[in-house]
Amino acid sequence: MNTQQRAIHGTKLILIVSAFWLGVLGATLLLPTAQAQADPLPSWNDGAAKARIVAFVQAVTQPGGADFVAPADRIAVFDNDGTLWSEQPMYFQLAFAIDRAKAMMATNQQLASQPALQAAAAGDMKALAATGQKGLLELLAATHAGITSDEFARLVRDWVNTARHPTLNRRYTELTFKPMRELLDYLRANGFSTWIVSGGGVEFMRVVAEELYGVPPHQVIGSSIKTRYEVRDGKPVIVRLPEIDFIDDKAGKPIAIQKFIGKRPIAAFGNSDGDFEMLEWTTSAPGARLGVIVRHDDAMREFAYDRESHVGRLARGLDEGPTRGWTIVSMKNDWRRVYSGR
Amino acid sequence: MNTQQRAIHGTKLILIVSAFWLGVLGATLLLPTAQAQADPLPSWNDGAAKARIVAFVQAVTQPGGADFVAPADRIAVFDNDGTLWSEQPMYFQLAFAIDRAKAMMATNQQLASQPALQAAAAGDMKALAATGQKGLLELLAATHAGITSDEFARLVRDWVNTARHPTLNRRYTELTFKPMRELLDYLRANGFSTWIVSGGGVEFMRVVAEELYGVPPHQVIGSSIKTRYEVRDGKPVIVRLPEIDFIDDKAGKPIAIQKFIGKRPIAAFGNSDGDFEMLEWTTSAPGARLGVIVRHDDAMREFAYDRESHVGRLARGLDEGPTRGWTIVSMKNDWRRVYSGR
Numbered sequence: 001m002n003t004q005q006r007a008i009h010g011t012k013l014i015l016i017v018s019a020f021w022l023g024v025l026g027a028t029l030l031l032p033t034a035q036a037q038a039d040p041l042p043s044w045n046d047g048a049a050k051a052r053i054v055a056f057v058q059a060v061t062q063p064g065g066a067d068f069v070a071p072a073d074r075i076a077v078f079d080n081d082g083t084l085w086s087e088q089p090m091y092f093q094l095a096f097a098i099d100r101a102k103a104m105m106a107t108n109q110q111l112a113s114q115p116a117l118q119a120a121a122a123g124d125m126k127a128l129a130a131t132g133q134k135g136l137l138e139l140l141a142a143t144h145a146g147i148t149s150d151e152f153a154r155l156v157r158d159w160v161n162t163a164r165h166p167t168l169n170r171r172y173t174e175l176t177f178k179p180m181r182e183l184l185d186y187l188r189a190n191g192f193s194t195w196i197v198s199g200g201g202v203e204f205m206r207v208v209a210e211e212l213y214g215v216p217p218h219q220v221i222g223s224s225i226k227t228r229y230e231v232r233d234g235k236p237v238i239v240r241l242p243e244i245d246f247i248d249d250k251a252g253k254p255i256a257i258q259k260f261i262g263k264r265p266i267a268a269f270g271n272s273d274g275d276f277e278m279l280e281w282t283t284s285a286p287g288a289r290l291g292v293i294v295r296h297d298d299a300m301r302e303f304a305y306d307r308e309s310h311v312g313r314l315a316r317g318l319d320e321g322p323t324r325g326w327t328i329v330s331m332k333n334d335w336r337r338v339y340s341g342r
Numbered sequence: 343m344n345t346q347q348r349a350i351h352g353t354k355l356i357l358i359v360s361a362f363w364l365g366v367l368g369a370t371l372l373l374p375t376a377q378a379q380a381d382p383l384p385s386w387n388d389g390a391a392k393a394r395i396v397a398f399v400q401a402v403t404q405p406g407g408a409d410f411v412a413p414a415d416r417i418a419v420f421d422n423d424g425t426l427w428s429e430q431p432m433y434f435q436l437a438f439a440i441d442r443a444k445a446m447m448a449t450n451q452q453l454a455s456q457p458a459l460q461a462a463a464a465g466d467m468k469a470l471a472a473t474g475q476k477g478l479l480e481l482l483a484a485t486h487a488g489i490t491s492d493e494f495a496r497l498v499r500d501w502v503n504t505a506r507h508p509t510l511n512r513r514y515t516e517l518t519f520k521p522m523r524e525l526l527d528y529l530r531a532n533g534f535s536t537w538i539v540s541g542g543g544v545e546f547m548r549v550v551a552e553e554l555y556g557v558p559p560h561q562v563i564g565s566s567i568k569t570r571y572e573v574r575d576g577k578p579v580i581v582r583l584p585e586i587d588f589i590d591d592k593a594g595k596p597i598a599i600q601k602f603i604g605k606r607p608i609a610a611f612g613n614s615d616g617d618f619e620m621l622e623w624t625t626s627a628p629g630a631r632l633g634v635i636v637r638h639d640d641a642m643r644e645f646a647y648d649r650e651s652h653v654g655r656l657a658r659g660l661d662e663g664p665t666r667g668w669t670i671v672s673m674k675n676d677w678r679r680v681y682s683g684r
Binding site: 149202238255258260261277284 | 414545562569570573578593596597600601602623
């Protein structure tokens, strides 16, 4: 090769090398930019709710901006039942308890002496309700305790993979809200950590939270029962006890946030008055804050309920939310699509 | 320019561009490799303990290896007092309580009616010990409760920035163990999440854990007192109550791990029998597991104590640890250097 040929050959080699590295860089650097420019919330209709959410995210992620928040402090908390998936006609965890009561009763007739279990196994919701709080705790103890944490997780996993919603006839895992899943992804793509703070049982939710919402177990906070550490035949286990440890609802939510996260969130998403204190705690600190309430006003595609509902009652949030600067999302008007499932 | 000049000019431009991108890549891709090849644990003497730790990390991070563990499951838990920093002649948090009792007594003489506070303020450890558990709870209630979480964090921060260890005459923040801080960094550089699981108060430790250990608040698990959510003049606060919520010691440690992390760790580091169950829980699952006990046998550079000590008693761990495959680290022989401070 002469000088010119060598130079051209060298150029070619370098071009190939450059192209390769640029490809690598493109994959790692350029793609996220392109994604950020596409609509990150395609299941949301354009409107005030979506605009408010996007404006908030842009404000807290704008370097040098007045409202900039460091990624470590971009903490977003989400209620689960009614906020990330449906909660009607009953909490999905109650459906699990009822199905489990049926299964237990089938192999152990002695359990029929417990009125709550009897009612649950018979699917008699009126009789179950009549057993009151005592009955519900009995049902919880029988179906959620007395086994190890590992065994309980297996039971929940098996149930979730087979059970179907009583009126919608779909797997429960298909009943998560598509717009909220997009929101979780959108926040994480913008450096947020996303947490579930729910009245539901923590060991119940953790089984599905990673797969459904991309939320790892340690970022799922919920109600809990007490447990005991035990060594059985040299093998340690954690046993679930029939005793309430913590109810993660109402004022319990900010308490749990402080206990588990140790920082105050900057964004909170709920749907009922059980989330009021969580939104209050989140939005009453200085700096940019986002409080969002999902309103169930879509009887056609989901359910419509608020002030008079026994499940997911929403009254104070509707009355005070707007004056507190919270955004009320109308499922009917703000969501192009409701469910994640087909 | 003729063709040859153009080719050479092009080559030069591409070389510059390539050099730039390679520089970027070097900063992002090549440097970690170089770091991994340097000794990640320079404050550890070469020996069985260091070799065991490094072999474990290599085994669980080797793609395709028999012991490979996905990053999300690379969970390492650390005790704090006696494992990450000193705990003699008393837990640092007790020193905080005593200093705070002194400060409170100086402005409120009525507190002298409480024997434990009186003893603490006088620095009379014998009299304080004589008040028993009731007295210690009184001291805890007076110095740790009755204020908001935010106020408490401020008090701890102020104390940590000014107080000095009674015999070593150093800031407490200089009394973290350099080899353990290197270990935390080393594990994180290998995709681990690092957690503190300590008998110490969670809101006390969180104030220093991020700065000292690189462990964010939500990865600090500890003992806790109950709290109450309250709205004062329209402003919500979390108030610390004089009532024990949870003691994160002994069997409480695996219980807290399950509650806060929701996954079983693969590596655990402790120094006393209070860590026994945490190491047992961690190391008795299948797959590669690492259990490490730091033994305080260095009276010259730190302190020497084990079976007979009231603080950080270590007996069962010494007896059973080796047969359980746990590594006993000798501070005297395995550590080239002890403290992080000058």
